[in-house]
Amino acid sequence: MNSSCLGRKPRTMATSLSLPKNTITDILSRLPVKSLTRFKSVSKNWAHLTSTPAFVAAHLRRSSPNPSLLIRRYHTQSGWDCEMLITNPTQNYGTQLLRIPLEESLPRFPKIVGSVDGLVCLDVSPCYASDFVLWNPGTKQFKRLPFPLISSSRSNPIWLVFLGFGFDSFNNDYKLVRIVSFRGNDASSSLRVEVYSWREGVWKEINESFKLGLLCGGQDGVVVDGSLNWAAIGLQSFADRKVLISFDMGREVFKTIPLPPVTRYGNVKVMSYMGSLAIAVYPLVFAANGNNINRFEFWVMSDREDGVKDWTKMVVVENFSKSLVPMGTWRDRELVIKHMGGRDRENQPSLLLFDPVDEGTKRLSVDCVEFCLQGYSYVESLVPVHGRS
Structure with a gap:
């Protein structure tokens, strides 16, 4: 039966x-x-x-070779009308709108700090970058992080905050770095640094700091080989030139990396390329001294024959002004670029993938907007948002 x-x-x-x-x-x-x-x-x-x-x-090892592209698209400078999109240029499923399963008490349109191994760090604070969420879009898990230790006060107000989110392979930990700049009474600034550990679930302030550069606003730190990197204006021995401030997440120490002289008269976008540190240099929006560059350059840090690391220029695109704005890299080898004022659509920006080796371009099927400025590689993973403590 x-x-x-x-x-x-x-x-x-x-x-x-x-x-x-x-x-x-x-x-x-x-x-x-x-x-x-x-x-x-x-x-x-x-x-x-x-x-x-x-x-x-x-x-995660099987998912990592084929990442998608996570895009934060918004129509105004405030970013309060933004959308989270995900697409994969190697597949034909088009563009999908991501729904963020956040609490109602959180702001509706958060900012992306970083995307690493399927974990997306979001800044959901109205100011001072003081409220954060870890989100795994694949599993739909999210975690509201404890508030940072360093806060603003009437006697010591915060001036600027710089962020970075990445994986510390030395300690098998994901870390959120928050660099807080305070404006002094003498027009100088002082810095304090704190780090959130995914494994421990807590913030800690570190004494290690840097004295050779002032970080440039508008860009979060970029992860390359276990370090977070920000563009900065040099001081002291690096005065009157731009540098990179690099934070080793394993040892939790800073160092300063000189940049090529061409960066003096252009915007600098820090990027990762084939596991190496890279920068894109492109025209400034305004240049009061008239020394604005009118070309796009892409530089990669590589090893010379004597073993010393140095910058190598890979790409130069000349004879244009204010039209190519780098957003990041996809698969760590193709540049994601916002093309302003394309010929096919008058004054309508578009998103391009640019290969620095063969200088080939591919237009993405994503409707771009003027203030679309964030793009990250994203892989689906099972990495939990709550760490392992």
């Missing part, structure tokens, strides 16, 4: 086959996050397996 007629549940295929655990792990690690999330409610064994650090790491 059929077992189903007696009210017995038929055995599942996985139980009947008795597949080795390694085989099951290998199969599951190839599946998308959405499928794995469903399986968690079907099998307790699979729910446990797919939550282990080893499985999360194996799944």
Whole structure:
């Protein structure tokens, strides 16, 4: 008699086959996050397996080679009318609108601080970059972080805040770095630095600081080889030139990196390219001294024959003004560029992928807007937002 007629549940295929655990792990690690999330409610064994650090790491390794592009698109300078979009230029599913499952008490349109291993760090504060959320769009998990230690006061008001979010491979930790600049009474500024640890779930202020540069506003830190990097205006021995301020997330120390002289008269966008530090130099919006550059340059830090690291110029695009604005890199080897005033659509910006090697371009099927300034590589992952403490 059929077992189903007696009210017995038929055995599942996985139980009947008795597949080795390694085989099951290998199969599951190839599946998308959405499928794995469903399986968690079907099998307790699979729910446990797919939550282990080893499985999360194996799944991430398979997902990382084919990232999507996460875009924050907005129509006004305030950014209060923005949207989160995700697309993948190698696939044909087009552009998807991401819904952010945040609490109603949070601002509706947060800013992206960084996207690493499937975790997206959002700044949801109205000012002073003082309220943050970790969000995994794949699993739809999010966590409101504790408030930072350093705050503004009437006697010591905050002037500017600089942020960076990245992975510290030395300590197997994700870290959010917050650099707070205070305006002094003598028009000088002082800095304090604090770091949030994903593993520990707490903020800590660090004494290590830098004295050789003033960070440039408008850009968050870019992760390259375990360090966060910001463009800065040099001081002291680096006076009258631009430099990079680099923060080693493992050792939690700063250092200053000189930039090519051409950066003096152009905007500098810090980027990652093929695992190396890179910069894009492009025209300033305003140049009071008339020394504005009229070309786009892309430089990559590489090793010379004597082992010393130095800047190598890869690309120069000349004879234009204020038309190519770099946003970041996708797959760590193609530049995401906002093209202003394209010929096909008068005064309508568009998003391009630019390959620095063959200088080929590909237009993305994303409707661009004037203030679309954020773009990040994004991979689906099972990395939890709550850390491992």
